[in-house]
Amino acid sequence: MKARYALLLLLFPVLAAHGQDPQFSQWYAAAQYLNPALTGNTHQDRIALNYRLQWPGVQPGYETYMAAYDHRFSTAPIGMGAMVLRDKAGSSGLTSTTIGLSYSYEARLSYKRALRGGVRLGYTMRGVDPSGYLFADQVIRDNAPVTIEPNLVQRTNYLDLAGGLMYYTEGFWAGVSMNHLNRPNMSLMVDGNAPLHRRVSVHAGYRFPLDGQRNLSKSETRMTLATHYKMQGKWDQLDLGAYADHKQFTAGLWYRGLPIIKAYQPGYGNNEAIVLMVGYETESQLRFVYSYDITISKLTMRSAGAHEISLIYEWPKQAKKRKHKIVPCPKF
Secondary structure: OHHHHHHHHHHHHHHHHOOOOOOOOOHHHOHHHHOHHHOOOOOOEEEEEEEEEEOOOOOOOEEEEEEEEEEEOOOOOEEEEEEEEEEEEHHHOEEEEEEEEEEEEEEEOOOOOEEEEEEEEEEEEEEOOHHHOOOHHHHHOOOOOOOOOOOEOOEEEEEEEEEEEEEEOOOEEEEEEEEOOOOOEOOOEOOOOOEOOOEEEEEEEEEEEOOOOOOHHHOOEEEEEEEEEEEEOOEEEEEEEEEEEEOOEEEEEEEEEOOOOOEEEOOEEOEEEEEEEEEEEOOOOEEEEEEEEEEOOOOHHHHOOEEEEEEEEEEOOOOOOOOOOOOOOOOO
16 A cells, blocks of 8 residues: 555656657658648558557557558648557556648759748547545545545646658658657646646668669669657667668568667666667558567566557559649658
């Protein structure tokens, strides 16, 4: 009983004062979440489903779901989309659900270069289930089944703004995005003040053929080198890796961490995971990708790593005749 109450005392200041956004190992497969400028970077339509189960060895683990749809207009260089993101943090009952609407605009710099800008308006519902905790007033009242704690707010809602830019050619891209531009108050305490730290993401990649083809669109074997740096408050991290596409198959290897640049305290380096990835695309352009995070931090494999699945469907197969010419978009 005392241990549970002590845990509660330690937990709630953290929930009230700090926050770190959910993250995907397959960040390239969650385009709107990565950067709203990527909304509509398709021939026309795209549906994406993402699921992540992190540290299932620490029951019940941390689960993140995302569903997104975006559309690129054929009569204007505009993309629009919508996404729903839900995250559940372990056994604490802390959940958050974000509904977002995204808009992007593409400016063609030349026949082979383009710049995209995008914004996202989100609405987040964040809450906690107090049934898994034992409060002091319950102990005083002979282990009453529910708390009458007046300082706890079980749910809070807020608007959330994000924006981003992306420069790209057919084989190279570089972008930056910033989330929580308005720094919403996410506190779950009455009269609490916990502004959500802005999350900055910088991402870049380079794709090239491995089969001697000069034209990427005609190549059947390609390599992509990509990197993704993100920071939020005092936390930051780097994803660095590569994946190869051969016809309909994909395989990749990633490293996540900042082992030399930063250690948060003596004895705790910033090494998190090695990520293995495999994928397949059907003839109808349905892509399935699975990845597994091998934990290399001090948490070790007792955490059971992390599983992640992405399903992406795009149509049509070729771009329709457009009033505005477009530059081939990078495919993540």
